[in-house]
Amino acid sequence: MRAVPETTIRPLDHLALTGADEAPALVLREGVLSYKDLRDRVARLAGWLRAQVPERRARVATWAAKGELTCLLPLAAARAGLVHVPINPLLKHAQVAHILADSGARLLMGTPARLATLEEGNVPTECRVVAENDVLLGAAEALGLGASDADPDDLAAILYTSGSTGKPKGVMLSHANMWLGAESVASYLGLQADDRALAVLPLSFDYGQNQLLSHWYAGASAVPLDYLTPRDVVKAIERHGVTTLAAVPPLWVQLAELEWPAETAGKLRRLTNSGGALTVDLVKRLRALFPQARLFAMYGLTEAFRSTFLDPALIDSHPTSMGKAIPHAEILVIGDDGQETADGEEGELVHCGPLVAQGYWQDAERTAERFKPAPQGSRYGGMAVWSGDRVRRDAEGLLYFVGRRDAxxxxxxxxxxxxxxxxxxxxxxxxxxxxxxxxxxxxxxxxxxxxxxxxxxxxxxxxxxxxxxxxxxxxxxxxxxxxxxxxxxxxxxxxxxxxxxxxxxxx
CATH class of the missing domain: 3.30.300.30 (ANL, C-terminal domain)
Incomplete structure (x- = not known):
């Protein structure tokens, strides 16, 4: 584990321990879970998982819409000494079959309607299938497990990429990767205990999971939402007093086309964007719609979670910039000669530091292509992610995306x-x-x-x-x-x- 100065790294399940007992942690359709409720349900779900899958570091998968199961599994699996494999609920049976086989999952938990679409041969013989409601009923009767003492380098999750360049790859994330990601984002977003996130992004996506984890790190709360139309997002912000909204550019475009009641728009304190660049026009529209909200333009990749953010004070003057490195990340721009580039010169973005994942699950060849030794002069050293993205840095140290080499x-x-x-x-x-x-x-x-x-x-x-x-x-x-x-x-x-x-x- 690379040294992280002045930072205490805890097992991922300790995020359930942060908030005040009666403070809200999770707002579900069935009701609000306080942090006391969260602690109890994570402990019981972990106990149920341990009873079902006693083998340490075994993989357990979820394939369900946002709800108590999918929100609690990242912490409960970590507490049980297991590795969580969240599967995007929008995927079809063939993609699910690939993920189950590739990860070697021992347990698949999902909604009955989704499980009913699986065909013969989709589920490996060693993988049990349990319906979501049966999991929650079993967990309610289980004995709870106490907080874990996992090593920070222990594997906590395998997140499968969307497969835009072939079959999905499983990115291996440790407790430290996910804990430090939550701490980093909570820090630069300035999250407080009275903040509330509307979790609209898929929980199988690192950006989506962090909606929950960063707010729990700050003792704040989250409202998971599977929306049907962009207007559902507006209604949820009004209903729940949401202060943080994270989205990707296609959703921001749709939200910017809506009529927003001034009072509803005024509830938002911060907007965060990743998964693609904001355009100058979209920045202007969002700033006009939400003048009181801080707009964070960010860049990330699953292999290193998040790399950069732009200080919201600079968004109007530098709307196309990716900003600078987030806490716990070192970002270098490396030219074709293997050396750091000069200001204004294009090069490859290389991410160094403790947010770098452990590689691709059981795929040494593709791991070696992307995870390579850090460039000479890196303050962290060790393995780095060579992103394949072309960027340039200006004289102020701000980064700008140029394009993907393979695009x-x-x-x-x-x-x-x-x-x-x-x-x-x-x-x-x-x-x-x-x-x-x-x-x-x-x-x-x-x-x-x-x-x-x-x-x-x-x-x-x-x-x-x-x-x-x-x-x-x-x-x-x-x-x-x-x-x-x-x-x-x-x-x-x-x-x-x-x-x-x-x-x-x-x-």
Whole structure:
């Protein structure tokens, strides 16, 4: 374990011990759990898990909507000495089958409707399947386990990526990774015991889990919500007095298109964004809708949880910046020569420090591709995550995203950043969402295709957009085809599904 100065690292289940007994910890449809309730139910659920799966470090999976089971499992599994494998409830049976087989899960807990979709052969023979209600009933009668004394380096969870570049990979997170992630975010967001998060992101997603964990670290509370429409989010903020809202760009775009009662908008103290960059226009709209809220632009990757955040005081003057390293992270920009780049020079973002995950579960080859020794001069040393993302740092130390190395479009010998084309399209004010893709082309190698959703209520966009892009972009960056859509496909993690769009265009 790398040294973390002036920080006490505890087993993950100790997050249940932080809040005052009668303070709210979790707001469920069935009622509010106080921290005293949380402690009791985590202890009993851990006791039930230990009885079902006595083997230490065995994997236990959940496949259910947000509720008591999915919210408590990260702590209860850690207390029982087990490894939690949360499965996104939006995944289908074939993807679930892959995760169960790959992780070697010994227990799958889920909602009956989801479990009923599993087919013969989807569940390994050594994996038991238990319905969500049966788990909670059994836990209510179980003897509770006391707080664990797990080693900080013990494995606590395996989070499977969305699989945008092949089959999902299981990222191994230790107690220390998750504890320090909760502490880091609670610190830079300035969370207080009276804060309340609306947990709209999937709990199988590191950003989603941290909605709970960072607020529990601060003795605050969370409201898990599986929303059907963006308006459900507005209603929940009003009903529950929400102060913190975390989202990804597609949801922010939808929320910014709604009419917000001033009193409801005024309840929010902070907005946080990750999973994609905010555009200049979207920053302006969010700042206008929520002038009293602090807007945190952030960058992260599952292999190291979170890397950077932008001080909200700089969001108006530097709306496209990723900011600087979060607490417990060291971020270096490394050029193709293996050395740190100069100011303004593009390089690969390399994340060093104790938030770096333990690698990919049972996949030494892909682990070696992404997890490599830290660059010379790193204050942490050890293993680092080489992100594959291209960034640059300005003279003030602020980072800016350039693009993913493997997402660059190579057309007629030119290397083209999709982000640059997307920003030009968004700057026209005609489109609300946009994706630039390189589609195989016999003459060009790859041709630029632009997939867009128009700003609601606009007219003439189909004629105006190509005209403006012709003025703003060089010839080699011009889209060969612009595809207009009423709605963009969304991945299980809430992001625009670029892989689905690519598959549709090449079909």
């Amino acid at each position: 660059m479009i190579k057309s007629a010998g030119n290397r083209i950043s999709p982000q640059e084309i997307e920003e030009a399209a968004l700057a026209t004010g005609l489109v609300a969402e946009v994706v630039a893709l390189g589609i195989p082309d016999p003459r060009l190698g790859q041709a630029v295709h632009l997939v867009v959703r128009a700003v609601p209520g606009t007219s003439g966009a189909e004629e105006e957009l190509p005209r403006i892009l012709m003025q703003e972009l060089p010839n080699f960056m011009q889209p060969k085809v612009i595809h207009w859509k009423a709605a963009m496909p969304i991945s299980p993690n809430g992001k625009i599904d670029r892989t689905a769009l690519f598959a549709e265009l090449v079909a």
